[in-house]
Amino acid sequence: MGIAERKQLEKEIIRKKILDAASEILIKEGYENLSIRKIATKIEYSPGIIYHYFENKAEIVTSVAEEGYEKILKSLGQVPVDVENPEKSIEKGLRNYIELMLEAPQQFRAVLMSDIEAIQEKVNVLKEGISKERKSIQGLCNLVTLGVEKGKFREMDVELTAQILWTSTHGLLSRLILEKNISEQQKQRLINHHFQILINGLIK
Amino acid sequence: MGIAERKQLEKEIIRKKILDAASEILIKEGYENLSIRKIATKIEYSPGIIYHYFENKAEIVTSVAEEGYEKILKSLGQVPVDVENPEKSIEKGLRNYIELMLEAPQQFRAVLMSDIEAIQEKVNVLKEGISKERKSIQGLCNLVTLGVEKGKFREMDVELTAQILWTSTHGLLSRLILEKNISEQQKQRLINHHFQILINGLIK
Amino acid sequence: MGIAERKQLEKEIIRKKILDAASEILIKEGYENLSIRKIATKIEYSPGIIYHYFENKAEIVTSVAEEGYEKILKSLGQVPVDVENPEKSIEKGLRNYIELMLEAPQQFRAVLMSDIEAIQEKVNVLKEGISKERKSIQGLCNLVTLGVEKGKFREMDVELTAQILWTSTHGLLSRLILEKNISEQQKQRLINHHFQILINGLIK
Amino acid sequence: MGIAERKQLEKEIIRKKILDAASEILIKEGYENLSIRKIATKIEYSPGIIYHYFENKAEIVTSVAEEGYEKILKSLGQVPVDVENPEKSIEKGLRNYIELMLEAPQQFRAVLMSDIEAIQEKVNVLKEGISKERKSIQGLCNLVTLGVEKGKFREMDVELTAQILWTSTHGLLSRLILEKNISEQQKQRLINHHFQILINGLIK
């Protein structure tokens, strides 16, 4: 490994450190409380140094959001496909997603509720043809297709269906995150009911 | 009109001015960029005067949110009930709601996507028993009840159903607002599909 | 009573109201928290009106201090003279004073620890010949004179003695007021010891 | 001298500058008129920078007070002990103290007449057992003990005596500081008389 390479690597490591610190603050304290100084303190470097690795604060936030989005993607993709009961796989994947996000609600907010354009570009999901770009949506598409082919689901536009499955779940999730004081039991009831309606909405 | 009355009226006008300014900033620049100073500049008064009309910033934000929420309520309540086809009334009401919110997207964000406690207290919707407090949910409940009684909808918990109808729509709406560059046509396709799945999810 | 007179009287009443309100705030919340607005709210008038009765805030504070000082004076003068044991009267008077001030510590601070010139002019006590002006010091002087004449006290400058009796007591008192967390018992021990030393300092 | 050291030194210098500026304002204008902005203007820096060197305003005030308190301590401790005549050492120490404080009257006020909790914690003197904590009181205690042992002073509680010696002197001093227009001669007469009474109050 040449010197240039090693330097590049080191640079990557610090970048990672900064992003991790930012992520942690975002997760623990929310976007309003994220500041360059806090990041610097956390990584035990000076505030100035951060500007060697990132143009400005916005770039950090965007990068964190990207990382967060990767996580989201994975949660949806990791579910093993139950070929006979694709609706079960859909439900499982989305439940996975809900659980994961409820564990890091501030990150969810940062990624999916912020209005920073750079983030939204990375995260958008409603465009026609998006299933070719986003693996998460693609996964849902595959499962829907399966359901249709098996004759379990109604005939319908597959991508649109995947999108609606996702936006609906997203809606429930964002309210679950914003509304405090909801009992665990009520949460579960809501989630269960959500899937009852959605899955029933797919089935013939 | 007496002097006292006129003064009262003038006071109301300035209050309104402040709220309008706040609203405009909220709509154009989002919550992060709302400041007392900005409001003052907009209405061409000194910052201090704002505290004549409002206790503090939170009260302003809350008031704006309340106004926004009133709008939301109305959109859901104004739909005439089609007794024979409650699912049509549900869809109409929620479509109304989507349209209205798409016209004032930042206000929607301010009210329904902000994490300000004072606001959330006024708009929370997931609590068990909420249908007794919120007219909007109550309206949905009535329509669902109707559908069940008519034998059109499956037997199910009415309040939970109303809540999920709302959160799902909320999810689609919030993504429609955050994702730029979606064609009008795609928007309509998504909205149509959304209701196809949801309504189908209710029906026997 | 003529109209002019009655108006004068009314004016006095409001002045009194303002001073009482200011006094109450001073006593309860201290000088730092005294504001024109708070006074206005308390007397249920508008802030503006206060400037009809007083030049500015300083004048109010000064007036309150004067009132407070009157109180202080009285506490020292009201003790019945024990001709045979003037040292007992001295102690009683000063103990009276301590007790009174401990009940209204903020007022004590406002009057005796503030550095507002106008107040200090009314309250000074160290000048040579002050015993002719200040009844309180005069009272102490009389008691000291009595002690000297009876042959109980050492021969000494009477006015200086009265002044030192007062400043010493003032010193104890001001520390008692500023230092929190002193037990009642310790307070009493200090006060007792204070008089033991002082009185012993007078006696032959 | 290494770079780090020099930087450290420079930092100390600015800290000192800030404290000096604060001290000066305190001395000239009193606590009510001390503000971060004023300090910044005086040292010709921006207000923000002050927060590099101090957590907040309170820390500045506390630091100034500490400095002042150090002075006080020294004045009381520097007097050589006259074993045969401890009363002379007591008087000398306290006279020292008076002189020193009269030279920096507003600093005295800042430290000993302010009601800022953080300061009071550092200078309180009336608590039972304080002689173990405060060297100044401890010094007085030693001298009093000496006097009692030599049979010159009456038998009495040593700590209480030290405390009263201090509070009495504090009382005289604070009045000397607050009352303007007292002739130098009268000042001296008062101080002399003060010690005559006090010392006589100790002696058998």
Added chain:
DNA sequence: CATGAATGAGGATTCATTCAT
């Protein structure tokens, strides 16, 4: 490469005071 001092602008509030009504 890294520091950390420094700035300047901005954040929410509070206040004494003035003045048209």
Added chain:
DNA sequence: CATGAATGAATCCTCATTCAT
């Protein structure tokens, strides 16, 4: 006589960013 709206300056403090070292 009395109001109360309005100001302007002040309060403490925080922040993203820059830049000499």
